[in-house]
Amino acid sequence: MNPNLSDWDDDLPPEPEEAYQDLLRALRRKSGFGLFFVQCTPVEADNLIIKLPQEIPQKKIAVLRFVEAIDNLYQPVAESVKDKQVDILLIKGLEYSLYKYEKRSFGEITEGQFSNLISVPHILNHLNQQRERFRDDFPISFVFLLRSFSINYFIHRAPDFFDWRSGVFELPTAPEVVEQESTRLLLEGDYEEYLKLSSEQKIEKVIEIQDLLTEKDQPESRKAGLLVEQGNLLDAAKEYEAAITSYNQALKFQPDYYQAWNNQGKALRNLGRYEEALASFEQALKFQPDDYIVLNNKGIELWNLRRYEEALASYNEAVQIKPDDPQAWYNRGITLWDLERYEEALASYNEAVQIKPDYQEAWHNQGNTLGKLERYEEALASYVRTVTIQPDKHEAWHGKGFALGQLGCDEEALTAFNEALKIKPDYHQAWYNRGHALSNLGRNEEAIASYDQALKIKPDYHYAWYYKGAALIKLGRWKEGNKSINKAIEINPDFVKNIFNIQNKQIITSLLQKLGFQKLVQIAISFLRIIEFRG
Structure with a gap:
C-alpha cells in the first residue's frame, strides 16, 4: 500500500461542524487579549452571533456591527465595552471599509487584486498603528467575522496587526x-x-x-x-x-x-x-423567437448599422407580439423618420404617447415630425407637453421657440430660446434662432450679438455668418455685412445657390428703394436673375 494515500484528505477544507468546534475550543481556552479571524458569509456571521453565547455561556460576549465604512476602530470598541464586563467582542461589517479599495478583475472568478494597491486602506493603517493600544487597553478576545477577501486584506495590508492573531478559522458555507x-x-x-x-x-x-x-x-x-x-x-x-x-x-x-x-x-x-x-x-432569438424585448434590441442594432428597412421589420414584429410596448413604437418612429416616411413616423409616436402619456422623448420627436410636416400649431402643442413633463429639456424649449417663430410669435419665441439657453448656455442653434427672433422684432444689434454667440461656440456655422451679415446690412453696415456673407460662402461654397431666394430679393430691393437707388434696384434684380439662372 502507498503510505501517502492515508493523507489523501489533508488538503480538503474542514467540514462546517469541525471548523466551528475548533473555534469554540479556541475561544473557551483564550483569556485576555487575542485576535481571531473567522472567514464566513454575512448570513453565517449572524448565525454565529446567535449561537456563540449559547455555546460559551461562561464568557461575556458583546457584538459590534458596522453597516458603513469607518476609519477608526479604537473609539467604537472603547464605547462598546465601557463599564461592561466583556470577554469576547464579535465584530461584523468591517468589509464596508474595504470595498472602495477593491480593485479586482470583475469579469473573472478570482481573488481581489489587493497586492496591486498603492496605499493601505485607512482602517487597516489605523489597526497597524494602534495594535499596542488594543492589546494594552482591551484585555478581550476580538473575533473578526469577515469574508475571504477581507482576510486577504489583513494578511497583505495589515501584517503588523494580523501577525498577533490567535487563530484563523474558515467556516465552510x-x-x-x-x-x-x-x-x-x-x-x-x-x-x-x-x-x-x-x-x-x-x-x-x-x-x-x-x-x-x-x-x-x-x-x-x-x-x-x-x-x-x-x-x-x-x-x-x-x-x-x-x-x-x-x-x-x-x-x-x-x-x-x-x-x-x-x-x-x-x-x-x-x-x-x-x-x-x-x-x-x-442568437437570443434562436432560443426565444417571440421575445419582444430582444426583437426591439435587434431593431436598435440594425438601426445603428443603418439597415433601416430591416430595423423597421424587427420593430414591426415586436409591436405585433406586444402592441402596448411604447419603446418599440418610439424606435419604430425614429426609423420611419430616417426613411423619410414622416406621416407614418408621426403615427408611431402617437402610439407611444397613447400607451405612455409621460413619454417625453416621444412627445419631443412628435413635435419634430410635425415641424417637418409644417404643422406648427400641433408641433407647438407637442413641445409644450414635452417641457411640462421635463422642464429642463433644452431641445424641447428650442423646438417650441422655432414653432412659435414659424407662427409669427417672435416675442414668445425669444422667451423660449432664452429658456433653452438658461439650461444649456453653449447651445449654438438656440443662439442662432434667437438671433432670427430678434431680427424679426427689428432688434438687429441684439440679433448680431446673438449670432456672434453662436459663432463663438461653432465658428464654422455658415448660417450664422450669413444672417449676421443680413442684420448688418439692415443697419446700413454694408462692408461688414458683405464680409460676413462672404465668410458664409467661404465655409460652404454651395450655400451661394440658396441665398438668393425670393425673400432675399425682396429684402435687398426694399433696402435699395428706401435709399432711393432705383436704377441700382433694376441692376440688382437683373444680376440676381443671372445668378439664379446659372445656379
Whole structure:
C-alpha cells in the first residue's frame, strides 16, 4: 500500500461542524487579549452571533456591527465595552471599509487584486498603528467575522496587526446557506436598482456573487444565473468588457440562456461593437423567437448599422407580439423618420404617447415630425407637453421657440430660446434662432450679438455668418455685412445657390428703394436673375 494515500484528505477544507468546534475550543481556552479571524458569509456571521453565547455561556460576549465604512476602530470598541464586563467582542461589517479599495478583475472568478494597491486602506493603517493600544487597553478576545477577501486584506495590508492573531478559522458555507443566499441574490436582481447603487455597493454585490460561485455545493444551473446577475451589475457600473466576460461564462454553463445573449448584446452595443451585438441578439432569438424585448434590441442594432428597412421589420414584429410596448413604437418612429416616411413616423409616436402619456422623448420627436410636416400649431402643442413633463429639456424649449417663430410669435419665441439657453448656455442653434427672433422684432444689434454667440461656440456655422451679415446690412453696415456673407460662402461654397431666394430679393430691393437707388434696384434684380439662372 502507498503510505501517502492515508493523507489523501489533508488538503480538503474542514467540514462546517469541525471548523466551528475548533473555534469554540479556541475561544473557551483564550483569556485576555487575542485576535481571531473567522472567514464566513454575512448570513453565517449572524448565525454565529446567535449561537456563540449559547455555546460559551461562561464568557461575556458583546457584538459590534458596522453597516458603513469607518476609519477608526479604537473609539467604537472603547464605547462598546465601557463599564461592561466583556470577554469576547464579535465584530461584523468591517468589509464596508474595504470595498472602495477593491480593485479586482470583475469579469473573472478570482481573488481581489489587493497586492496591486498603492496605499493601505485607512482602517487597516489605523489597526497597524494602534495594535499596542488594543492589546494594552482591551484585555478581550476580538473575533473578526469577515469574508475571504477581507482576510486577504489583513494578511497583505495589515501584517503588523494580523501577525498577533490567535487563530484563523474558515467556516465552510453550509449547502442550505449556499442555496438560500444564491436564491436571494437572483430574486433581488434588478438592473434599474443596480443603477442606483454606489460604486462600493456594486462591488459588495459582485463579491457576494463571486464567493457563491466558488462554493463546491453550487450547481451549474444556478451558476449561470449568478453570472448573468454579475454581468448586469458590471454593466450598471459601465464595466462593459468585464460584463461581456461574465455573460460568456454564463453561456458556457447554459448555451440556451437567451437573457445572457440579450444582455451580452447590450454590453457590446455600449462598446460600439454593433455587428457583434446584432449576432448576440440573433442568437437570443434562436432560443426565444417571440421575445419582444430582444426583437426591439435587434431593431436598435440594425438601426445603428443603418439597415433601416430591416430595423423597421424587427420593430414591426415586436409591436405585433406586444402592441402596448411604447419603446418599440418610439424606435419604430425614429426609423420611419430616417426613411423619410414622416406621416407614418408621426403615427408611431402617437402610439407611444397613447400607451405612455409621460413619454417625453416621444412627445419631443412628435413635435419634430410635425415641424417637418409644417404643422406648427400641433408641433407647438407637442413641445409644450414635452417641457411640462421635463422642464429642463433644452431641445424641447428650442423646438417650441422655432414653432412659435414659424407662427409669427417672435416675442414668445425669444422667451423660449432664452429658456433653452438658461439650461444649456453653449447651445449654438438656440443662439442662432434667437438671433432670427430678434431680427424679426427689428432688434438687429441684439440679433448680431446673438449670432456672434453662436459663432463663438461653432465658428464654422455658415448660417450664422450669413444672417449676421443680413442684420448688418439692415443697419446700413454694408462692408461688414458683405464680409460676413462672404465668410458664409467661404465655409460652404454651395450655400451661394440658396441665398438668393425670393425673400432675399425682396429684402435687398426694399433696402435699395428706401435709399432711393432705383436704377441700382433694376441692376440688382437683373444680376440676381443671372445668378439664379446659372445656379
